[in-house]
Amino acid sequence: DLFRLMLLTGAREGEILNLKASQISWDWRTIRIESRKGGGSLRVIPLSDSAIEILKGRPERRFFSINRDKLYRTLERIGIMSGVAYGDNIENGWVCYDLRHVAATVMENAGIPYSAVSAILGHKRRDQTATYAHAQLETLRRAVEVLESHCREIDGFMGVSRGI
Numbered sequence: 001d002l003f004r005l006m007l008l009t010g011a012r013e014g015e016i017l018n019l020k021a022s023q024i025s026w027d028w029r030t031i032r033i034e035s036r037k038g039g040g041s042l043r044v045i046p047l048s049d050s051a052i053e054i055l056k057g058r059p060e061r062r063f064f065s066i067n068r069d070k071l072y073r074t075l076e077r078i079g080i081m082s083g084v085a086y087g088d089n090i091e092n093g094w095v096c097y098d099l100r101h102v103a104a105t106v107m108e109n110a111g112i113p114y115s116a117v118s119a120i121l122g123h124k125r126r127d128q129t130a131t132y133a134h135a136q137l138e139t140l141r142r143a144v145e146v147l148e149s150h151c152r153e154i155d156g157f158m159g160v161s162r163g164i
Contacts (some may be wrong), residue, residue, distance in 0.1 A: 012100065041124065
């Protein structure tokens with residue numbers, strides 16, 4: 001549930017681990033995240049049906065009652081079991097924060113405006129979001145297809161190549 005909520009909201013692990021019932025608006029279907037990172041910020045993230053279902057299925061006092069030490073020990077065991085090492089300084093390893101990168105990449109590649117992706121992630125500057133979103137090959141292919149389509153509309157552009 002922790003990982004699913006991180007992906008569905010783009011929130012940091014600590015923001016989800018410390019989530020309280022008072023931060024959820026069931027009527028508006030949003031969560032209010034108060035981040036201490038980067039001088040502190042407040043953002044409101046809409047909740048999907050899946051996120052609502054996860055939150056409604058958890059105890060309201062504290063949605064996640066796992067401490068970070070236990071979480072990291074569990075993640076290391078999962079890494080061993082899956083054959084994908086957990087750890088920031090491990091070659092080809094992964095960390096929870098990678099889920100924010102996945103969320104940003106999925107939103108960007110779906111054509112969601114950068115302003116919305118930035119708002120969901122809680123970034124004040126666009127260059128912060130740029131470090132999270134990674135263009136996928138499928139999106140790059142779509143981009144060059146758009147360029148080709150545009151160029152085909154230019155009279156004479158698709159003429160015989162002269163090797164120039």
